[in-house]
């Protein structure tokens with residue numbers, strides 16, 4: 339099952355996304371939010387609408403998390419390219435929900451930062467309250483679905499500040515979407531690709547995670563309760579690099595779609 343959040347009759351709604359004649363289309367309105375479904379998306383009541391092609395719709399962020407938890411340096415080659423050691427435990431940081439940006443929305447690069455980088459990542463959306471998992475519990479039970487995330491980063495501020503609140507938490511620094519899908523298996527390997535102005539910059543697979551998803555979720559749940567709708571960004575493959583105003587970034591994950599966002603220089 340795939341869903342999005344979109345403009346319908348002047349208000350944001352969640353909508354079911356299905357393939358019609360080979361094109362992703364919004365076919366039904368969901369009458370409850372995915373966060374309310376307690377992991378059972380199929381149980382959400384819905385009504386049919388005149389199908390709308392997804393790429394023609396005005397989309398909003400398909401998640402409304404209480405928190406966004408990101409994994410840093412979860413790909414060996416990416417840790418190496420920035421001169422960092424491979425972490426021995428998952429390295430976590432937050433992005434605030436105020437950083438979220440809709441598919442198609444403009445990332446406002448901080449003009450006082452010297453270098454601003456894209457980071458294409460697989461996003462995991464939590465479906466059920468999750469705390470202190472038993473060793474034999476399957477983390478998949480707590481996952482609602484998957485989406486694309488761009489962990490946009492002011493790289494020089496990340497180094498300068500020592501912690502990453504400003505570098506990774508500014509407004510528009512967390513593009514997400516375009517849809518959330520349940521039909522993905524990161525353990526089997528999915529491709530995460532980032533393009534800038536159509537040129538491929540990152541091309542990784544979730545098979546290269548240093549800490550696989552079950553390790554990450556188990557680790558977080560030991561000390562912090564994950565709530566329905568919470569978003570986990572799972573780390574970026576190698577190939578990060580700077581963008582400037584006028585560039586267009588695309589994060590594509592097979593089975594999810596393309597998260598496309600232009601970059602503009604912040605208006606002072």
Ligand code: MG
Pocket residue numbers: 408409410411457459489571573574
């Ligand atoms: Mg990242």
